[in-house]
Amino acid sequence: xxRIRAKPLHAQARQAVLERILRGELAPDTRVVExxxxxxxxxxxxPLREALMHLEREGFLKLEPNRGFFVAPLSAEEARELYPILxxxxxxxxxxxxxxxxxxxxxxxxxxxxxxxxxxxxxxxxQLNAEWHxxxxxxxxxxxxxxxxxxxRRKMYRYEWAxxxxxxxxxxxxxxxxxxxxxxxxxxxxxxxxxxxxHWQTELDALLPRIGASxxxxxxx
Amino acid sequence: xxRIRAKPLHAQARQAVLERILRGELAPDTRVVExxxxxxxxxxxxPLREALMHLEREGFLKLEPNRGFFVAPLSAEEARELYPILxxxxxxxxxxxxxxxxxxxxxxxxxxxxxxxxxxxxxxxxQLNAEWHxxxxxxxxxxxxxxxxxxxRRKMYRYEWAxxxxxxxxxxxxxxxxxxxxxxxxxxxxxxxxxxxxHWQTELDALLPRIGASxxxxxxx
DNA sequence: GTAAAGCATATTGTATACAATATGTCGTCG
DNA sequence: CGACGACATATTGTATACAATATGCTTTAC
Numbered sequence: 045x046x047r048i049r050a051k052p053l054h055a056q057a058r059q060a061v062l063e064r065i066l067r068g069e070l071a072p073d074t075r076v077v078e079x080x081x082x083x084x085x086x087x088x089x090x091p092l093r094e095a096l097m098h099l100e101r102e103g104f105l106k107l108e109p110n111r112g113f114f115v116a117p118l119s120a121e122e123a124r125e126l127y128p129i130l131x132x133x134x135x136x137x138x139x140x141x142x143x144x145x146x147x148x149x150x151x152x153x154x155x156x157x158x159x160x161x162x163x164x165x166x167x168x169x170x171q172l173n174a175e176w177h178x179x180x181x182x183x184x185x186x187x188x189x190x191x192x193x194x195x196x197r198r199k200m201y202r203y204e205w206a207x208x209x210x211x212x213x214x215x216x217x218x219x220x221x222x223x224x225x226x227x228x229x230x231x232x233x234x235x236x237x238x239x240x241x242x243h244w245q246t247e248l249d250a251l252l253p254r255i256g257a258s259x260x261x262x263x264x265x
Numbered sequence: 266x267x268r269i270r271a272k273p274l275h276a277q278a279r280q281a282v283l284e285r286i287l288r289g290e291l292a293p294d295t296r297v298v299e300x301x302x303x304x305x306x307x308x309x310x311x312p313l314r315e316a317l318m319h320l321e322r323e324g325f326l327k328l329e330p331n332r333g334f335f336v337a338p339l340s341a342e343e344a345r346e347l348y349p350i351l352x353x354x355x356x357x358x359x360x361x362x363x364x365x366x367x368x369x370x371x372x373x374x375x376x377x378x379x380x381x382x383x384x385x386x387x388x389x390x391x392q393l394n395a396e397w398h399x400x401x402x403x404x405x406x407x408x409x410x411x412x413x414x415x416x417x418r419r420k421m422y423r424y425e426w427a428x429x430x431x432x433x434x435x436x437x438x439x440x441x442x443x444x445x446x447x448x449x450x451x452x453x454x455x456x457x458x459x460x461x462x463x464h465w466q467t468e469l470d471a472l473l474p475r476i477g478a479s480x481x482x483x484x485x486x
Numbered sequence: 487g488t489a490a491a492g493c494a495t496a497t498t499g500t501a502t503a504c505a506a507t508a509t510g511t512c513g514t515c516g
Numbered sequence: 517c518g519a520c521g522a523c524a525t526a527t528t529g530t531a532t533a534c535a536a537t538a539t540g541c542t543t544t545a546c
Binding site for chain 1: 272273275311314315318319322323330343346347349350353354357361407408409410413
């Protein structure tokens with residue numbers, strides 16, 4: 045009832061396909077046959093193709109001319125490139141937003157507590173972790189930056205999802221979150237930035253072994 | 266003939282439309298009627314729509330549901346957001362690439378000289394300026410970052426184009442370029458980064474009055 | 487004279503049909 | 517036995533046809 049105006053099919057299709065990709069339901073390197081997927085989703089190929097082209101532009105699919113779409117593979121190389129970008133953007137967003145007020149710092153704390161408690165429930169922890177970082181950067185006045193940040197995060201979600209069931213990592217993440225929040229509380233913006241950088245480095249280091257990377261990630265720092 | 270494989274129509278159409286937008290041939294806020302543009306380009310609506318959706322995703326068009334595509338307006342607000350992002354990304358790319366060798370520094374110098382000489386020829390100066398920044402960041406090993414950077418640059422080109430015919434600014438830019446290159450030559454990466462930030466701030470300040478902005482741009486620093 | 491309603495038109499959104507290209511199979515030739 | 521080529525099939529790329537929605541104009545009621 046709520047929505048007066050139905051979303052166009054190509055938008056719905058995009059969201060549906062994206063969810064399948066993020067959840068790994070459509071595994072990396074899987075070939076996407078338009079006609080089959082279209083029938084599966086109950087739409088025709090036209091809006092589906094628009095959705096697929098959209099996802100290709102976002103990096104979730106690759107399009108080989110005259111051969112079709114394939115789910116983009118997860119690669120250690122991309123992860124090693126993505127995480128520093130994320131760190132850079134979040135740092136900048138944090139900096140531009142200035143020091144958060146006590147209300148937001150408390151909000152961060154409460155979400156982080158729930159995150160620590162949700163260590164057993166990977167999917168919930170995944171959500172809370174995403175929420176924490178969103179809140180952290182929500183003070184940034186640069187909307188364009190936040191949009192780009194959201195795009196990069198979506199790409200990262202696939203990697204996070206692939207390395208989900210690790211309770212130990214969730215606790216470690218929560219600890220680092222607390223350290224960042226503490227620095228912010230002390231008015232130490234630079235320190236918070238450094239901790240944030242370190243946090244993402246830790247995340248990356250924890251991720252790489254799980255997607256079959258042998259080399260380390262120290263190249264970019 | 267050279268090309269074995271013809272590019273798909275949707276890709277050709279995208280490029281053609283993008284060029285019209287960047288050149289201002291398709292002015293901001295212009296309504297884009299699919300059937301007319303399709304006939305004009307000599308393709309059907311299907312690949313054209315794919316091209317338009319692509320451009321919408323890149324921020325060059327807006328899509329109002331059931332009303333069609335419009336060329337995205339140039340806004341002082343977007344410019345104020347875009348330029349700091351560009352500065353951030355170029356700084357990071359420069360940092361990740363490490364200090365460039367003498368060969369690349371000389372290359373920067375030669376392009377910058379040609380840029381200074383081309384002050385009268387706006388379009389050529391525009392090209393050379395773009396080339397200079399591309400060279401500056403070409404040492405960055407993070408391909409993903411470079412791709413994103415390219416995307417942001419394309420968006421910026423519209424603004425640069427809108428404020429093109431200013432010989433004075435081109436000379437000023439060339440001077441700042443020289444300062445950055447000099448810092449790099451001295452092995453002062455941090456100094457180069459600061460100069461680069463300042464350079465983009467200068468560019469933004471010069472741009473804002475030309476697109477009808479009254480407020481200043483100091484909010485984000 | 488003005489405002490609202492309904493019809494006519496234009497345009498987008500989606501589905502289907504057709505054309506071009508790639509892939510796999512089978513048979514034949516060396 | 518292996519490799520090459522022709523044909524059959526599957527799939528993508530593009531064009532066209534149809535449906536749904538928005539827009540503008542005319543008409544009519546007050």
